[in-house]
Amino acid sequence: MARGPLGELGALRPSPLVEQAAERLRERIACGAWPVGTKLPGETTLAASLGVGRSTVREALRALAGAGLVQPRQGAGVFVLATEPKEDWATQLRRAAVTDVYEVRMLIEVEAAHLAARRRTDEDVQALREALAGRRAAGRADNAAFVDADIALHSAVVAAAHNPVLTSLFTQFVPALRSGLIDMLDLLGLRTADPDHGDADHAALVDAVVAGEPERAGRTLRDELAATLERLRSV
Known part of the structure; x- marks a missing residue:
């Protein structure tokens, strides 16, 4: 039968x-x-x-x-409907090339910088300055700790935008970004001669947000992220 x-x-x-x-x-x-x-x-x-x-x-x-x-x-x-399950957002990010993730990160963060410069509070200003100090202190640490401090500063900028959707999106990008940035620093040795790599750009970003200058904040962040993206493409 x-x-x-x-x-x-x-x-x-x-x-x-x-x-x-x-x-x-x-x-x-x-x-x-x-x-x-x-x-x-x-x-x-x-x-x-x-x-x-x-x-x-x-x-x-x-x-x-x-x-x-x-x-x-x-x-x-x-x-x-289908023979294979659809991938959720987190799974897609894990599978994506870090350069693809970074391109989308730029779209999110540049707008966040514009909003942060308009909406930052006194608490945000304090958090940004503390995050910048933390990034500088991490200049004496290994690449993983330095990347964590760098991401903490960018997270503070996004938080200052006071848009929970932007904050949630950025949080989901962090694991893929962290891995790619650590690999880039390890392979290119960017901190060998400059342990505080990118300090001037990040200081300028914080200054623009604190000063309430959206266009300067967005431009500063766009230039900094674009330079990093080019380095990631070379890895």
Whole structure:
């Protein structure tokens, strides 16, 4: 007797059932048992095949929908949308070339610098000056600590823009930026002769934001980031 795709699912062990159910269904979708556009069997049928309750199947299907693999249609059932899960933003950033990430970083940070120069508060001014001092102090540290201090200064500029969406976007960029900048300093030896590499540019940026000069702040940051981007392209 021929066996359909449901017969090959197999019963599950009694550990996290939702995760197991989602993984088993994902495997069947990936191997083409249910092609794109196909309607999945009903919850009752899936539950019987997997040896779990309908609520477990329902949660598993919700997880697959969140991954972009299936789509429930009111009154019609659940249909296959894709055989591979979509990548979330964090995953895309991890996979992206650091130069691509840096180009987008420039778009975000230059606008943040404009906003920061208009919106900075007394607390922001203090935070910027402390971050600049921290970057200078890190001139005696290794490349990883120096990059961390550099990112802290840029984070202070973004925070001074008082836009939570910009802040969130920048935070997501940080891991990829950190790795790429450390590699650049290690490979190019930029701090060998100049331990405080880029100090004048960063001091000028802080000065422009504190002085409330949006155009100068944006221009200063754009020039500094563009120079770093060119170095990253040479690594």
